[in-house]
Every structure is written in C-alpha cells, then in structure tokens.
Amino acid sequence: MRAAIFQTTTGIDPARNAAALVAAVAEAKAGGADMLFTPEMSGLIDRDRARGAASIRDEADDPALAAVREAAAEAGIWVHLGSLALAGGEGGRFVNRGFVIDDTGAIRARYDKIHLFDVDLPTGESWRESAAYAPGTRAVAVDTPWGRLGLSICYDMRFPDLYRALSDAGATILAVPAAFTVPTGKAHWHVLLRARAIEAGAFVVAAAQTGRHEDGRETYGHSLAIDPWGEVALDMGEPAALGFVDLDLGRVADVRGRVPALAHRRAIGPVEVAA
Template identity: 45%
Template sequence: MATVAAIQMSSGRDVGANLAAAEAGLRAAQAGGAQLAVLPENFALMADSPSSRLRHAETDDGGPIQDALAYLSRTLSLWIVAGTIALRSRDPAKVRSACLVFDDRGERVARYDKIHLFDVDLGPGERYAESDAFEAGDTVVTVATPWGRLGLAICYDLRFPELFRALLDAGVEIVALPAAFTVPTGAAHWEVLVRARAIENSCYIVASAQGGRHDNGRATFGHSLIVDPWGAVLAERPEGPGIVTAQIDRASVAAVRRRLPSVMHRRL
C-alpha cells in the first residue's frame, strides 16, 4: 500500500512564488505520509502570454524548475509527478506541455508530452487555442513504481478514452492526471469523466487540479480527486490551494478486475 497526494494550487505569473507554493504542498504531503505526490498542470507558471511561457521554457536537459523538483524529491524521499512545465520544442515559437516524474532519489524517470491540445470555443471569454502555442506529443507513457505501473495523462486528455485504453494495454494500475479545467467544463464534466476513466480501466486516478482565480485573469475549477478502481471518490478538495491524500493498494486493482473483469472482456 501507499499514500498518495493530489496537490491543488492557484498558480500565477511568478515562477518563484509558484515554486515556493509547490514546495509547501509537497512538504505537507510528505509530512502527512505521502510517498507519491501529483502537482497540477501549469503548477510553475500560469502564463499570461506566449512570450512569458517561452521565456521560462526549459530544455529537456534541465533547468531551474527541474533542478528544484529533483532536489525536493531527493530531500523528501518522495516520488513527484510534476504537473506540467514548458519544455522547448522543435518549433522555436512553441513549447511542449511536459509532465515529468521524479523518483525518491531525485532522478527523472519519465516524461510525457500532452497529446490532446485544448482548442475549443466555449463562448464569450472562454476561447482556448493551445495548438497556437504548444506542440502536441505523440507517445503514451507509463513508468514502474513501487506501488504499481503509473500512467500519465494531462487535463484535456481525460476526454479521450482511447488514450486510457492504451495506458491499460501498457499495464497501468494508477493514472496521474494533472489538470487546469475551466469552470464551466469542470462543473459539467470533471468528476464524471475522472470516475468514468477509473471505472472503465479498473485503476486508481490521482487528479490534481488548479483551482481558483489566477492573476492572469483565468479561473479554474479545482476539485482535485483521488478515485479508486471501483469509481469511488476517496478524497476531494473543492476549492483553493491545499492537498488531499488517500491510500492506494494494487491488490484492490487486481480484486476489482477479478470481480468485474470488463477489462478482460474487450472485443474491439
């Protein structure tokens, strides 16, 4: 068994302040017994412009944000799923939205680049075109942990069950889902989608969200969730910065898959 934490933040434009808030959340999670902690999407920077995002983008070889995460994971002996940070891409005008995983020795053991980019028009004041600033990834990523195989997905990925089936085919037992859902889509769909993906794939989902009003003018839904393989919500934080924790047990994944073996009954 392991204790996992979803850290909810209301990140802004100041990278230093965001890293300090992330560190406080990670230290609180570790003090509460967590062995694995998940930060939200854009935890280090909720950018107000493409130029700001490009200015703080790091290379795949490292940078100050990655150095801070490696230090914290090593110092706290904590596995960290580092939400997303901007990494430079082949297109100098765009970045990759990258979710990095650090083990408890401070080693970076996985990188997942967001595959599905949020290009939607929800109405007045709610238009998003991530593909204008981001380059999409194309690779499904899982990593072995002491508590089961961990899969990675980011925010809008949640709406694409075929990605989660690919994670299942790779042996996933836990999915980390950093997110920054909008308020209207979150209110309508967030919980039902997180629970559906957990139920469909008989796996745990640790969904760590941005939640609150940000200094770039954006509002995010929050409601970080930890959901078990039966679809039960083990922990939730509705609004504002904070953490939620729950225990996970890979034996429960196996038990649900034996009791209701839908993942074995797939025909297509």
C-alpha cells in the first residue's frame, strides 16, 4: 500500500482549506498513492468559537466533505479525511468526525472522536474541547482493499483500550489524525504512537497539523508512519507538505508471528487490592 500523508496548517477560511484538500487529493494520486490521509480538523481550525461556529455546517452541507468526495471520485483514490468540525452533536454541540471515502467518492465509514481534550498545560495553554464538542460513543473500523483500518483521532491515542478493541476487531492499520500541541508533541507524540503500533502489531498512520495557524495556535507536525515493530517509516518533521510512504502489509503477520501478544491477551477482572 502506498500512502500519502497531508501535513498542513489549516486556517479559518473553509473554502481555502477545501481547495487545499482537493489539491492534495490530486497530488497524492499523481504520486501513485492508494490512499490519502489528512489531519484532524482538515476543514477548519479556529479557536474563536463564535467566529468558527458561523462556518460549521451539518455533514450534508459541509463544503470540504463535498469537495473531497468529488475529488476522490475524479482521481480514483481512497481518502481518510482525518476529521471535520460538524454540527449536529448532542446538546447542541458540534462533533469532531472523521471519514473514510472510497475511490468512487462514497463514504465507507464515519468516526466521532471519543476522548475529548480537556486539559490545562504547564505552558498556560488551556483547552476545553467538551465545551463545544459532543463525544463519540463507538469504536469504528472499516475494510479497505489493503486491510482493515481502525479509526481514532488525536487525544484518543492516550487510551490504549481503544486500540485493543480495534486490533481485536481485526484492524491492521490504525489511523490517528491529529492537531497536537507543541508541548505535548515534544513530550509524547512519538512514544505514544510507537507504543500503539507495537501493542496492536499494526501500522500507524498519523497525519498531523503543523506550524502557526491563523487563529494563533501552534501545532507540532511530525506526521508519522510507523510499522508494527514500532519502527518509524516516515517522519515529516515540521514543514507543511505531502509525504509518501510504502507500507509492506506483510509485516503485520510477520510481527504478530514473532511476538504473538494479541493471541496471548486475556480478560482482566476486578483488581484485588491487598491490605
């Protein structure tokens, strides 16, 4: 499988962001990619919630989703659209939803981010994703011509039970689109994603936002492709760019055969706390 990874600096103008996604689809196809992976919040990044809300639509009316579906069909390429901010969440909130789109432009799967980023960082950054977004409630995997793809988004990567569920369901590739902060990226991005690949015996493809955005935030970049042994096959560093990586999917069976940890998994009951 040849994967293209779109590392970008999404801004506050949905039309401009949609045009960049369409261009990435065409460039990915020209580079021989089977599937394009894009970051979390590919259609809009705006921490000014009042301003951003004016641009957030229902799924049926979202311009980025419509544009990518049309571009995928025209190019004949699969796209994992990492996520979009969409209306229609519980309690009047938005949803952070990813899509898998096939080479006819059809939506094969949807995933709403389960774990929401509500943190106060030592740098003074404070994030309350749950104030604007409703959490998803179900894990999702989807069959592709290259294997079963398990879906997740950004902060999900800190919760290994999700990836256990996805690998137990047969996922051999794990998508982790993100808009990671710089402080947490420097500390944890590589080690967490390598751990998820090793635990699951699966490839990890993590398309990331990068650089300084129009709304003032900074994201870490370093989009990664990691093999099931935990080796980094691609690290895109900080520049906005389109990267390509060839994934030898035979590595999954090889690694799982060498260290059959998935076969050794056991259900863990209540913890006994000794006095």
